[in-house]
Amino acid sequence: ADYTLRATANSNENDEDYDGLVVFKNYVESASNGAIEVELFIGTQLCANGAECLQGVADGSIDIYISTSGGAAGIFPYVQVLDLPYLMTSDRIAEAVLQGDFTRTMRDMALADSDNMIRLMTIGNTGGWRNFANTQRRVQGPDDLAGLKIRTVVADLPQELVRALGASPTPIPWPELFTSLQTGVVEGSKNGITDIMGMKFPDAGLQYMTLDGHAYMGALWWMNNAKFMEMPDELKMVVNDGFYALQQATFASPKRKSIQAYEDFVAGGGDLYVPTPEEKAAFKEAAAPVYDWFKANVDGGEEIFTALTEAVAEVEAKIAEANAMDLK
Amino acid sequence: MLAWFLPVFLVFLMIGMPVFFALLLAPGLLLQINGQERDIALLYRNLYNGMDSFPLMALPFFVLAGELMNKGGITTRLVEFSQALMGHLRGGLAHVNILSSILFAGLSGSAVADTSALGSTLIPAMERNGYSRRFAAAVTAASSVIGPIIPPSGIMIIYAYVMGESVAALFLAGIVPGVLVGIGLMLVVRLMADKYDLPKAERIVTPGQEISRLESGVAFVLLRLNLAGLLAGIFALIATSLATVGIPVSVNGWLVFLVFLPIAHLLLMRLRRTVSQDFRIICKKAVAPLQTPIIILGGILIGIFTPTEASAIAVAYALIIAFFVLRSMTLRDLPATITKAALSSATVLLIVGAAVSFKTVVSLSHAPEHMASFILGLSENPLILLFLINILLFIVGMFLDAGPAIIILGPILGPIFTELGVHPVHFAIIMSVNLTVGLATPPMGLVLFVASAVSGEKVESIARAILPFLAVEVVVIFLITYFPAISMTIPRLTGFVQ
Amino acid sequence: MLAILGPLSWVNTHVLRLGRSLGWVALAIMVVVILLQVFFRYVLNNALAWPDEAARFLMLWMTGLMAPSAYRWGGFVAIDMLPLALPRAAGQMLMLVILVLSLLVLLVGVKHGYQHTFGFGGRFDSSSLRIPLDWVGLETVKLKLKYMYASLFVCMILLISVNIELILRSVVLLFDPDAELPHDDAPAILQAAD
Ligand code: NA
Numbered sequence A: 001a002d003y004t005l006r007a008t009a010n011s012n013e014n015d016e017d018y019d020g021l022v023v024f025k026n027y028v029e030s031a032s033n034g035a036i037e038v039e040l041f042i043g044t045q046l047c048a049n050g051a052e053c054l055q056g057v058a059d060g061s062i063d064i065y066i067s068t069s070g071g072a073a074g075i076f077p078y079v080q081v082l083d084l085p086y087l088m089t090s091d092r093i094a095e096a097v098l099q100g101d102f103t104r105t106m107r108d109m110a111l112a113d114s115d116n117m118i119r120l121m122t123i124g125n126t127g128g129w130r131n132f133a134n135t136q137r138r139v140q141g142p143d144d145l146a147g148l149k150i151r152t153v154v155a156d157l158p159q160e161l162v163r164a165l166g167a168s169p170t171p172i173p174w175p176e177l178f179t180s181l182q183t184g185v186v187e188g189s190k191n192g193i194t195d196i197m198g199m200k201f202p203d204a205g206l207q208y209m210t211l212d213g214h215a216y217m218g219a220l221w222w223m224n225n226a227k228f229m230e231m232p233d234e235l236k237m238v239v240n241d242g243f244y245a246l247q248q249a250t251f252a253s254p255k256r257k258s259i260q261a262y263e264d265f266v267a268g269g270g271d272l273y274v275p276t277p278e279e280k281a282a283f284k285e286a287a288a289p290v291y292d293w294f295k296a297n298v299d300g301g302e303e304i305f306t307a308l309t310e311a312v313a314e315v316e317a318k319i320a321e322a323n324a325m326d327l328k
Numbered sequence B: 001m002l003a004w005f006l007p008v009f010l011v012f013l014m015i016g017m018p019v020f021f022a023l024l025l026a027p028g029l030l031l032q033i034n035g036q037e038r039d040i041a042l043l044y045r046n047l048y049n050g051m052d053s054f055p056l057m058a059l060p061f062f063v064l065a066g067e068l069m070n071k072g073g074i075t076t077r078l079v080e081f082s083q084a085l086m087g088h089l090r091g092g093l094a095h096v097n098i099l100s101s102i103l104f105a106g107l108s109g110s111a112v113a114d115t116s117a118l119g120s121t122l123i124p125a126m127e128r129n130g131y132s133r134r135f136a137a138a139v140t141a142a143s144s145v146i147g148p149i150i151p152p153s154g155i156m157i158i159y160a161y162v163m164g165e166s167v168a169a170l171f172l173a174g175i176v177p178g179v180l181v182g183i184g185l186m187l188v189v190r191l192m193a194d195k196y197d198l199p200k201a202e203r204i205v206t207p208g209q210e211i212s213r214l215e216s217g218v219a220f221v222l223l224r225l226n227l228a229g230l231l232a233g234i235f236a237l238i239a240t241s242l243a244t245v246g247i248p249v250s251v252n253g254w255l256v257f258l259v260f261l262p263i264a265h266l267l268l269m270r271l272r273r274t275v276s277q278d279f280r281i282i283c284k285k286a287v288a289p290l291q292t293p294i295i296i297l298g299g300i301l302i303g304i305f306t307p308t309e310a311s312a313i314a315v316a317y318a319l320i321i322a323f324f325v326l327r328s329m330t331l332r333d334l335p336a337t338i339t340k341a342a343l344s345s346a347t348v349l350l351i352v353g354a355a356v357s358f359k360t361v362v363s364l365s366h367a368p369e370h371m372a373s374f375i376l377g378l379s380e381n382p383l384i385l386l387f388l389i390n391i392l393l394f395i396v397g398m399f400l401d402a403g404p405a406i407i408i409l410g411p412i413l414g415p416i417f418t419e420l421g422v423h424p425v426h427f428a429i430i431m432s433v434n435l436t437v438g439l440a441t442p443p444m445g446l447v448l449f450v451a452s453a454v455s456g457e458k459v460e461s462i463a464r465a466i467l468p469f470l471a472v473e474v475v476v477i478f479l480i481t482y483f484p485a486i487s488m489t490i491p492r493l494t495g496f497v498q
Numbered sequence C: 001m002l003a004i005l006g007p008l009s010w011v012n013t014h015v016l017r018l019g020r021s022l023g024w025v026a027l028a029i030m031v032v033v034i035l036l037q038v039f040f041r042y043v044l045n046n047a048l049a050w051p052d053e054a055a056r057f058l059m060l061w062m063t064g065l066m067a068p069s070a071y072r073w074g075g076f077v078a079i080d081m082l083p084l085a086l087p088r089a090a091g092q093m094l095m096l097v098i099l100v101l102s103l104l105v106l107l108v109g110v111k112h113g114y115q116h117t118f119g120f121g122g123r124f125d126s127s128s129l130r131i132p133l134d135w136v137g138l139e140t141v142k143l144k145l146k147y148m149y150a151s152l153f154v155c156m157i158l159l160i161s162v163n164i165e166l167i168l169r170s171v172v173l174l175f176d177p178d179a180e181l182p183h184d185d186a187p188a189i190l191q192a193a194d
């Protein structure tokens, strides 16, 4: 092979990140007729978190890396725009937004901030949507969250959100969350269903889930910019198409995987609540201070917030138009 | 090309290069020759990242707690307590040496600390009692490996860190295997006592000891609280097992505890009448130090703190005991004691980091996949594979310190056996115990060197005298390997392993 | 040779003493930080976000400042059977070779340490550590990761300084086994115990 791309994901082989990488590898290797080889390193073999791995992408010891928005927030704080609650209301909208110019805006910002070293290739999904789940009671509106101790990662935005909804944010490392739920150190968490079931949290009492879908679990796929730019145009195109195929795979995979997870949750006695449109509106209203906080406190926040909300409005209009034609 | 990393590393190690440098030089050199200069950055970054971990923080904390306890004169108390219990047997001081190690293991996470603390008191005492210095040093070294098997354990903190296991589960799983090693060693002493006519010793070393009012009071309260807690715990276990067979018993934990408190008091008062004054004081003086493992494990079990927090609590407890109860330390001693703990943890942390970078280059070479398919090609029977792996680990343990061995081999071997149906916690114990025993085998047996330094006996002669004890430890390794219940029962019963 | 060794040894003695003072204080503060975390979480029911990262920050600096002293006093774990078994001059030569190879590692390390600290990665914001400039009326600033990364960079520099001292000591001993060497500042308790 003329080019060897070293790709790494910190998750495991059961994760949608891996599904995406397998699709990418297969496409790129065959479409380039062997000119590009893709080496996969799954887990923490090369690096263990966003700061480390993105530094590897910058210095070229890693070519491709997938981070969550939290993982990249230390250097590209504006990627947390994906964590802002209730801006995108469905997979269909999110997927259309992420395939459009919004991603290009974010790419330009990241290239500028990294002295042209780190290139955002595409944004897919990892784990569906974040929902509120707790050990205490059914949550139908923000009032029901009041006073609950909700586990968050150590990052400002999720903590601001939990606080805005009247609950109290409690940072707990992921491996300790099970015991913490069991012993009441925290009373709830905000995670995707596959993570919840993968960690057996219902066994620790996490039995109430509200499908409020407050954050899209975006997967940001980064690449060493020099590595990409040194390729001839036809191979660049192959890589670009490869990332398109990867994106589609990561859009589809969580939907398939979550079916069993939801069934298992309910079968284990879990209470799954879908909020009504009115209740969703109440959540959104309660979360509004977070938007202002984001625009005021995050570098590039205003710019990316505008880019996202405009993209969402555009996509919503297009989808409404398409729906009207489809229903005719 | 990269496949040479292990032989090159071993050559550097054998010529006497510090482990830290050998771990970095071997892969670095190969990457350079291979034209992969950009990956040397990966090596450096992982050295840093390997150390940058919250769970690892338990390492310096437990070392510090051990240093504070040691400075507080707690070693002597534990030895005297052990002697009061076992000194009168034939081979008395050899038994005392082993029992002290079991008790000391609850305060310290390192075999080296055990050897230097207990060895400096017990080896001279055994010599005076008529043992050969060689034998005394061998017993000390052999029993000190119990230190990192019974919690707290530096080795298990490292294992949990690289493999993403729960430290708490590993700690709990180590209790029975550690005691089992102790019992095995005592059996050897028993056999040798017959053959070589090993001497007995006095049960009470220094009669007429005094105990301060405060310490006596603290011991009085702690004994009752612990016994009541233990009884309440047993009661809770019975209640839950009744519930599983359909007899619901709903109990308030605090209420049960309060009921058992007077019962505990009555039991202890009964016991008090049957023992001598001297014996009673020696036992009371062991209460405060032996509370440490109970605080650590109790806190983790009830779920009020994580292992890292437990280690900080252990430091706080050691400080309180040393300053206020035993009054064995002053503020002036503090900097030197903390400095000592910081010095030894700094070198351990650097080695952990270097081992993580070494592991990264191992991954780049795809060696783990090759090794996994090679091992799985040997046999499909997990029992046979476990046998082979134990032999491999034993040989590795001779040359490599336990920490780096776990960091490099754990991620390769662990998944293979998990796939074959061995529980990850069970495999963790097999690997940790095996590599811990390696601390007492030449040429890289750290505790042999420490035992030699403490006793003034040659490493070679201790290495010969330790052979019967090592044989028993190998037997225990195989017992642990083929009877998972030995390690898994406590974590299962307490719900830390499903 | 001794003309260089003397001053270098003096510098190492004083710089490492300062390092150890900062190092033990860092370990002490680590304990306090974690105890605070426990207290806030379980007693005040209000979990703090910063102790995790703050304690790691201190641990890394403790390691970076302490390890050079340990290296100077022979505290780095090694199998020294072979150098000790060889005839004196040969053993001394072998030690020297090992020291020079170690120096090589450290020199490459310091180069990467510089890039790691002052390059792209060092510009990341810490996720929870802030310099509370709002106490003096300014805006709070997030701590950059380079202040954490610098711990290992500084460690590398100090290790090089120690390594050169050890090389000089070794060379002096190679030519004159009875040479009077400057004191290495190791406290008596450390030499006795481990
Ligand atoms: Na221990």
Ligand code: NA
Pocket: B097, B098, B100, B101, B118, B139, B140, B141, B143, B144
């Ligand atoms: Na012992």
